[in-house]
Amino acid sequence: MPSFAIEAPGEAAPLTEQALLRTLAAASSSDQNQIQSGTKQLQQWEKSEGFYKHLQSIFIERSLPLEVRYLAIIQLKNGIDKYWRKTATNAVNKQDKSIIRDRLIASGVYEDNNKLALQNALVIAKIVRFEYPQDWPDAISSTLNAIRGVAQDTTSQNLERALLILLYIIKELSTARIQRSRTNLQAATPEILAVLGSLYVSRVDQWRNTPDVNPQNERLMTQSLLCIKTLRRLIISGYEFPNRVSEVCEFWQMTLRQVDSFISLMRQTSSQSSPAQLLVQKHLLQLSKFHLEMAEKHAAGFVLLPSSLDLVRAYWGFARTYAESYGSKSAAAIERGGDDDGDAEAMASEKLTLRGLLLIRACIRMAFLPVHTFRYRQEDEKEEKRQAEGMIKENLLSQGLVEEIMSTVMTKFLVLRQSDLRDWIDEPEEWVFREENESEDMHLSVRACSERLVLDLSTHFKSTLTGPVLGLFHNVADVNNNDVLFKDAVYAAIGMAAATFRDDVDFDALLTSTLVQEIQKQQEGCNLFRRRIAIFCGQWILVKASQDSKAVIYQIFDHLLNPADSYNDQVVRITAGRHFKYIADDFEFDSAKFAPYAESIIMRLMALIEEVELTATKMALLDTISVLIERFEHHIEPFAERIVAMLPPLWDQSGEEHLMKQSILTILARLTNALKELSTRFHAMLIPIIQSTVQPDSELSTFLLEEALDLWQSIILQSKSPTDDLLSLMQHLFPLLTFASETLRETLTILKSYLYLSPSTLLSDDLRLPILKALSPLIGPKSKPDANGLACCITELMIRTASSLGGPTFIKQFTSDLVSTSILPRILSSLRSAWSAHCTTGPLAKLPAVDGIVETDYFAILSRLILADTETFIQAITYTPLASLDDEEGVIPSDPLPAENNLSWLLEEWFSHLDNVGDPSRKKLFLLALTALLDTAHPAALGNLQLLMGLWTDVITELCEVDIDPITGEGSGVVKGEDSLVYNDISELTCIGEGTIEAPEDKRQREVSFADEVHRAGVVGWIRRKLGAAIQRVGEGVFKEEWLGRVDADVVAAFGRLGVM
Template sequence: MDIQSASSVVLQALTQATSQDTAVLKPAEEQLRQWETQPGFYSVLLSIFNNHLLDVNVRWLAVLYFKNGIDRYWRRVAPHALSEEEKSSLRAGLITNFNEPVNQIATQIAVLIAKVARLDCPRQWPELIPILLESVKVQDSLQQHRALLTFYHVTKTLASKRLATDRRLFQDLASSIYSFACSLWNHHTDTFLQQIYAGDQQTALSSLERTLLSLKVLRKLTVHGFNEPHNNMEVMGFLNAVFERLKQFLECCRQVGPGSLCREKLEKTIILFTKVLLDFLEYHPCPFIPLIQRSLEFAVSYVFTEAGEGVVFERFIVQCMNLIKMIVKNDAYKPAKNIEDSKPESLEAHKIKTAFFTHQTLTEIGRRLVSKYFLLTEEELTMWEEDPESFAVEETGGGSWKYSLRPCTEVLFLDIFHNYSQTLTPVLLEMVQNLQGPSNVEDPVQMLMKDAVYNVVGLTAYELFDNVDFDQWFKNQLLGELQVSHNRYKLIRRRVIWLVGQWISVKFKPDLRPLLYEVILSLMQDPDLVVRIETATTLKLAVDDFEFRTEQFLPYLESIFGLLFQLLQQVNECDTKMQVLHVISCVIERVSIQIRPYVGCLVQYLPLLWKQSEEHNMLRCAILTTLIHLVQGLGAESKNLYPFLLPVIQLSTDVSQPPHVYLLEDGLELWLATLENSPAITPELLRIFQNMSALLELSSENVRTCFQIINAYIYLSATDFLQNYAEALCRSFCELLRDITTEGQVQVLKVVEIAIKVSPVLGSHMFQPVLPAVLQGIVEGERYPVVMSTYLGVMGRILLQNSGFFTSLLTQMAVEFNQEADQLLGSMIEMWVDRMDNITQPERRKLSALALLSLLPSDNSVIQDKFCGIINISVEALHDVMTEDPETATFKDCMLMSHFEEPKLTDDEEPPTEQDKRRKLLALEDPVHSVSLQQFVYEKLKAQQMLMGDQGFQALMETVDTEIVRQLQEFIQGM
């Protein structure tokens, strides 16, 4: 690409690519895409974005195209890689001048240079760092800033490389430039402080930006540039200087006030100082030990004493709390259980911490955390009034403790309490004691304090197990507080019901449950929405608990369920609706069929909610979960939901519909639950199966549920299902079996086995294409026992329940193998006998015996030749299934089922689904459960004897081991 002539063409294309008109934009983008692999294209882009006279948008686009090109074409091994000559020229052009006037473009160029540095520095680009070091010294403020910006991005990128050689290179770089970086930072910092106190805010802001950039460079060098940073005086000197500078900058914040031009950048710099300490502590816990004392003194003085008044701000408080938390919690600072096994540095750190965290200090921190940081703020109270749903969900969901003050406060308190519970437990109990009795609604401070203390008692429930008699406290104090109906007391009502929720799984007597349900029933009618939402959450915790007893809850079920439904209608936000739906789901799941009389309203409302939640897939997931529990609770009555339910399943499991990405897993669970509880097949239910072949093609983690769904259809209506879908399903199975794990093969073949078991004729016929591989696997002796067992299960069903089909399959295979059918049959029986030990389930072992015995009586020489093996298997199976009646000394087949009984259920047992009933009825017809093996053996041997005559039969019996014959006679004597 000739640069001069190409420049104008590329410039024109870039100009068109910034157009708002797609007719102009699209062809230009296509043209630029084609040029990406042309030699010289990136040189043209460089000349364009370095030309400050051109339009900013065009230059911006040129930088972006260049940046994307580095990812695609800079590596030597990349397709259409740039030539070494062009790369060399581009590298030189990128660092000729640092004078980009537009901030955003300057940042992009810095990132772009860093990307090249990641690949080429230092080997192909040794001059980069020296040029940057020279450029940050120049007097021109723009050039200095841009060079510093680039220096930072290069350092950041090189620090992120993780290969050992790259890390060594970065460490070499760090040790060679660390002194310079420190002096640069000190210089800019001092300059800034002089300017800000001289009142020159505009110039100070410019110096502050340089301070910030040079500090960012130092952060990367300090944290990632040294293997043993504690042995480097400059590194430790810098880290100690951080504390001094932090004080100076915090004081500076106090001086300039909140409205200052520099305020935002000042706070950013202060946070960056704390990040240096936090990062160093995270990556180098042992080298940090000399800084523990100073860090704790610093953080505690600013956050927990008057020293911080008027200077601290929220993000800084969070960072200080995180610093304290990381020191308290750090495993490297704890001695081993056996003190002699401890590392010296762990003992040193522990000693420093113990000396710092005196009884007085811990008490003060504990009290301050509760009385200052746990109090609800004005903003939170306003949010409660103006946006109660956001307040309730925000409160229960919490934010990230790394960035938000409230969760950070809670996590810090828990960690300190866990490590120093002996000191802090009496402090907390005393605070509780001071707040006994109802609070004065005219005293907001007292109310907020009680809210804070109760919050802490809830968070530390597990730690306080031995120190608080919660049952007594609930009856004597908390219950009374829940009955104070004053509007302002809602603060305490909400906190107390939350507190009960925290203690339910820790310590709450089962016989207090009815009392709790009465409270919940009352608070679900509270005038305040936040109280109602919190009560619903506590209800979920109570119902979801190990100690939950349905009979205790049943008297309240109708009223509470009705109020839950009302709450679901009253709330508007997606997150809140999801939260309430989870409670409803949980209640339905725990009370099971007892829910049936009360779900009418919910059933009518869910279609409307589904329609309204079209844009909110997570809410739809919550609706699907509710529907799953609803279907399981309704059982056969769930058929009344089909007009709504089936289109929901259809949409959720259709991979051509975008929402399936979110809904598929729950949609499949709902589909399965619907089939298992369906009393009969319907055309609509059958039609949904059209979604299945695409789902099997996905072969994702949901494939197991897909197989369960297929099985459920077979149990529900084998004939309708197999006639409609078996052909397509068989094609899917053949595809799957080509490339699937052994576990997957077993899942596929189990479906085939169930189809043949439920419908021997249709099942065998429909899945015929899969069966030759099964017979072949048996004959060749499949090496995986679990697969072999499944093969024998499938073939056993065919042999026993569809013998005509077995004969035709054998004939077909004999032709394919160019063998006699009898020879193939002989090999199969031989392998079957040999691999009987692969079969572990008693049902399948009995099936094998029945299947092989069904070949008798026979005058076929091959079958007679294998007679001994058939008898061996039969006797093994008799040992498996026959139990002796001690009174009559006779044997009985324990697998026989004579009639279908509805089992008597305890409260905790799930009632049988419709599918459970179908499987029971099917079992009554299954030869494994309807034919006595003892009787069958006797009849087959008798028939063989009649066929061959006594003498011939006697000769046949002599091929069997005498001990086996003796055991056989024991089983069939008296018949």
């Protein structure tokens, strides 16, 4: 036996098959040093020519140790994903690929070891995905030939190996995302079906006709099982309309007969526990998967296949029989024994029942909720769909069957099982977790599927089922009925169908007359129904509950969360804690009605969080508290200290559980927002958490950045004044503006809030330029509209703030900063592109770089510059170089238009854009700015007097009260008073409800809005002043002759009727 020791690598060793063999031996040894050095050498060789060819050579050498061969095939499999594509860097060359392909199938068919055969089959499937049929056209035919070649050999496992290879090929092609792969599979399907179908039939007949249970029979069963596994995938994915293929119809009918015979066979051998029995069950489950997938993926085809509706009835018959042994008979079973959940036959029966229920649900949905598609459908396909829907409604879902299904589901499948009752006691947290999560996926359990089936049946057969269902419900909704398991099941159904029966059940009366008494019972099994009451109330409060009933519900949950009551075991309290989330999240949640129970419920929830152990349970209860904080608002203040004190230990205990940390950060953000400025006492504790989370190199940043930004934003919103700690966080914003594209909106929102909180700090020399440089890449035609809009909003706010803090002198400096950071050049270039595009028509028409709301945002920035200082604006427009729209850093070297014409084309584009502005406040802002340009007496401004007068008339008519009767049109037409956007008192901007506390930022925003010219200056007075000043500046005679004389008489008359001048 050769030695497989390997020396620690120094320089990279040359790749040979023997060297690779020694390296694989080292990497698969038990010596850590050998493993390390071998693994490193393999990583160095994986890009080398011949590496994968040699790996396969080692794998197919059966005399080598299994661990070496296993590592070789694993390395080969992993390399296919990385280097098999032709476009991959260091891709495997054609010659090596050819050698590998030629040996793949034979090496798999004659492999003795199961694990190695499986890995080889996976390798073949992966290569087929890349190369069939272009580079490996005979992949499937070669596999079929291998199957034909060994089909008569019933003594070896060669056929099983060949079938395994075909199974994984079909798996790979049928699940491929690329349509081409599925199309190629469809082309090969008829040949595969012919070979596998006949083989499956012969093998089933062979083992069915051999009464003795022996190893030979088990081999035959294994082979037929591999056949049906492949066939079910093949028929589902290989035919677009399987019902139109005669071979499929024949095979389908055969599977229907086999379902009955396999069920009988399974029941006959149920007393035995043998591999043969398990194989029969696996055959049956594969057939049920086949039938269910056909119903879900080929809905119309399923119905139109022969005897399909009889098949559904057969599955239901099995489920109905199984239902008799499904649930517990008595709550007393908690203390005694368990059911046979672990028994193989019972597990198979349950899975078969589940598939039967899913099949019924699929039929209901295809009849009442057919899947819509954008794919074009031929008329015959549409007719098949209509025919299938009619057959289900008329021939399957009869009134008798629907009532039988509903009754069985409600009274049998929704009943808790003995295993549930046992786990309730033994592992309560785990059981609640399973129940809550399984209910989200109906494919996981019979009860979860039954709940969905109840919802479907009650929705689509309400008129049929209302009488029987409510009759059953009224029979069990009796305080004296002590059959808690049966009662629990019926209430579960009514809770699921709450929206359907909301007008048929008097929930308020039920609550006070029945449920209140039920939770006070002190007898065996009452804890089962207490849990159901918690769930039931959470379901019904969303659809129908009066305000008076909600106070009763708060009392009920307060009682259910009380650990002093022995019947409020951990399952009851955890369920109540989880479902109180829905109570608190009710749209009409009333803080005043909840207040009397707040302390008790919140304290009990917090105590329960400390009591439970599972992270998932703690998170669910934290989510309830989080929702409660949000809905209870500032009333949560008395409990804030205790809530915050509870969180640090949970943070420490969570370790690598970042979902828990996310929940904690969410609670802190909601608590901060709820407390408003009262949250200030916690800010010093929270800021270090934010600081450690938002740093780009922080591990926490990967998982918690979004939640940390929400908390950061909340702290700024609720801070009455800036603190050094809060301002020190500013330095972490700039990397986020550059790199964090997914959280860019949140980052910009935080920056905007800082601008409200401490405008002088952000406009200081230390921060002003860095902020503008960070905003610059976000402004321009290549930026996303959302980011562009927020960046423009911040820039606009900075201009207003600069004007109020430093006047014209500061505005000159700020405008210079806008130019040096390329913000203004980019805006002008974008608008220039829009103007140029709008000047073109016909075949030569160009697309503008910006339009719509983006253009409005740019004109808003220019408007703020005009209102701050018109002279600075004119200079900036005239002398700012236009930025190149192709090169982020470049400028247009030579502008064909002289600089003095910049204002002309800009105003032309501005006035043409006004028709696209729908926001009255924006339109008024543009009016104020364009009118203010009259102060400059610039020819371009005066030359647009006609357009300006039209704008004046439109805005005044829209925003001001005019003396005209809206019906008769009579009146003087004179404007009365100022426009509706002018606020005389800051309280007019208050938008919070009575009894609600205002956030500090809301107050800051209101003050900034109140100081805005849009809300301070009336359009009538503004026009009167600016127009009068312009007339005086140029002289009345010159004004009338040179400028007013060019305006259309109708435009002048329309403006004159307003009586502004």
